[in-house]
Amino acid sequence: MKQILIVLGGGRARGNTAQLAEAFRRGAEEAGHRVETVSLVKEEVKGCLGCNACRYGKPCVQKDAFNSLIPKIQGADLVVFASPLYFWTVSARLKAFIERFYCMAEEDPNPPFGRYEKYPVKDCALLMTAADNFFWTFEQAVSYYRFALVRYIGFRDRGMVLAGGCGDTNGRPRIQETDHLETAYRFGLTVYGRDGE
Ligand SMILES: Cc1cc2nc3c(=O)[nH]c(=O)nc-3n(C[C@H](O)[C@H](O)[C@H](O)COP(=O)(O)O)c2cc1C
Numbered sequence: 001m002k003q004i005l006i007v008l009g010g011g012r013a014r015g016n017t018a019q020l021a022e023a024f025r026r027g028a029e030e031a032g033h034r035v036e037t038v039s040l041v042k043e044e045v046k047g048c049l050g051c052n053a054c055r056y057g058k059p060c061v062q063k064d065a066f067n068s069l070i071p072k073i074q075g076a077d078l079v080v081f082a083s084p085l086y087f088w089t090v091s092a093r094l095k096a097f098i099e100r101f102y103c104m105a106e107e108d109p110n111p112p113f114g115r116y117e118k119y120p121v122k123d124c125a126l127l128m129t130a131a132d133n134f135f136w137t138f139e140q141a142v143s144y145y146r147f148a149l150v151r152y153i154g155f156r157d158r159g160m161v162l163a164g165g166c167g168d169t170n171g172r173p174r175i176q177e178t179d180h181l182e183t184a185y186r187f188g189l190t191v192y193g194r195d196g197e
Contacts, residue, residue: 001032001033001034002028002033002034002077002078002192003033003034003036003075003076003077003078004025004028004033004034004035004036004076004077004078004079004080004191005035005036005037005038005072005073005075005076005078005079005080006021006024006025006035006036006037006038006080006082006127007038007040007079007080007081007082007094007097008021008037008038008039008040008041008082008083009040009081009082009083009084009090009091009093009094009095009097010040010041010083010084010086010091010092010093010094011082011083011084011091011129012169012173013041014173015084015129015169015173016084016129016163016166016167016173016174016175017082017083017084017127017128017129018039019173019175019176019181020082020127020128020129020161020163020175020180020181020184021037021080021082021127021184022037023180023181023182023184023185023188024080024082024125024127024161024184024185024187024188025037025188026185026188027184027185027186027187027188027189027190027191028188028189028191029188030188030189031188031189031190031191031192033188033191033192036072038069038072040065040093040094040096040097041093043065043068043069044064044065045064045065045066045069045093045096045097045100046062046064046066046096046100047092047095047096047099047100048096048099048100048102048103049061049062054102054103054105055105059103060100060103062100066097066100066103069097070104073104073120073122074104074120076122077122077123078122078123078124078125078158078191079122079123079124079125079155080124080125080126080127081094081098081124081125081126081127081145081149082094082126082127082128083127083128083141084128084129084130084169085128085129085130085131085132085137085138085141088137088139088140088141089140089141089144090128090141090144090145098148098149098153101119101153104119104120105117105118105119106118106119114151114152115152115154118154119153119154121154121155121156122155122156123155123156123157123158124149124150124155124156124157124158125157125158125159125160125187125191126141126142126145126159126160126161126162127160127161127163127184128141128160128161128162128163129163129164129166129175129180130162130163130164130165130166131164131165131166131167131168131169132164132165133164133165134164137162137164138162138164141162142160142162145157145160158191158192159187159191161180161183161184161187163175163178163180163183163184165178166178166180
């Protein structure tokens with residue numbers, strides 16, 4: 001049994017992204033995992049100020065929801081980043097949440113090439129929805145995920161569901177007309193094998 005934290009980086013309350021995250025959750029719970037979903041619309045997290053107070057042993061100076069999310073991140077085996085595609089990348093809400101990982105960094109006396117500090121090591125996954133469905137639609141978002149979360153912060157990628165063709169936000173969510181919900185459900189079901197690996 002794994003502890004899974006889904007961070008929903010915006011989108012409409014019952015929109016494509018919320019439905020995609022819910023399908024993943026259903027699968028993961030059916031597989032026996034414990035899942036908590038946090039919505040960054042309800043739990044507002046601002047971007048990092050770069051004041052560096054956290055680098056001098058102080059808690060983050062920003063008194064928003066992030067401080068209460070730290071124990072949830074630390075307690076999770078898997079953090080699932082879920083976001084609509086906004087201007088070809090993750091939403092500003094999700095980006096702000098990721099920036100705040102800065103205050104969780106620890107000194108690393110021997111960092112790997114291109115990294116300066118170490119972060120809690122977790123598994124991660126990416127769930128995204130978009131209106132378009134071209135081969136380049138998710139390119140920037142995936143590049144950011146791979147570069148910042150996996151390569152830099154050091155998360156271990158468990159996979160992604162990139163749900164293109166879900167319709168724009170000028171109409172009702174259309175993800176039910178695609179097979180992405182089934183894919184996300186199956187991903188949740190199988191994100192860990194029977195032996196938990
Ligand atoms: C501010 C904004 C920017 C968007 N940018 C893109 C984009 O760059 N590419 C795209 O394919 N869809 C874009 N969309 C459409 C959404 O990604 C798509 O409708 C998504 O499924 C909405 O998620 P939701 O139903 O969870 O709100 C944008 C929507 C909004 C509101």
